[in-house]
Amino acid sequence: MRQQKTLSFGELVLESEWIGKDLLITVQGGEKPHIGCCVLALPRPSLTGDGAVSSTSSVFNVTGHKDEALCRYFAEKAAAAHGCTVVCTGGFHVDGITKAQIAELLEAAKTMDV
Numbered sequence: 001m002r003q004q005k006t007l008s009f010g011e012l013v014l015e016s017e018w019i020g021k022d023l024l025i026t027v028q029g030g031e032k033p034h035i036g037c038c039v040l041a042l043p044r045p046s047l048t049g050d051g052a053v054s055s056t057s058s059v060f061n062v063t064g065h066k067d068e069a070l071c072r073y074f075a076e077k078a079a080a081a082h083g084c085t086v087v088c089t090g091g092f093h094v095d096g097i098t099k100a101q102i103a104e105l106l107e108a109a110k111t112m113d114v
Contacts, residue, residue, distance in 0.1 A: 073106075
């Protein structure tokens with residue numbers, strides 16, 4: 001499945017593919033799409049003890065890259081929602097990105113389905 005969100009300063013692209021019962025998600029966008037991070041997320045019982053499902057993750061970052069926020073968000077959300085192993089990788093880059101643009105990017109991510 002492919003989704004795109006148009007931002008005021010670029011596009012955020014999210015693609016997902018089932019690999020057996022596991023899910024692979026790629027994130028890309030901005031001026032220089034790349035692989036800056038890889039997150040592996042696994043479902044687990046929520047620590048609240050209320051029976052809800054949450055997730056835990058392991059992160060590998062390319063030195064100097066800040067793509068973890070997006071990749072972790074999508075991986076953990078998908079693992080909890082689908083009850084499966086999820087890998088999310090990719091990167092979004094805009095030279096000189098502002099705090100306001102980062103906030104816009106993260107808000108757009110929250111509107112995307114995983």
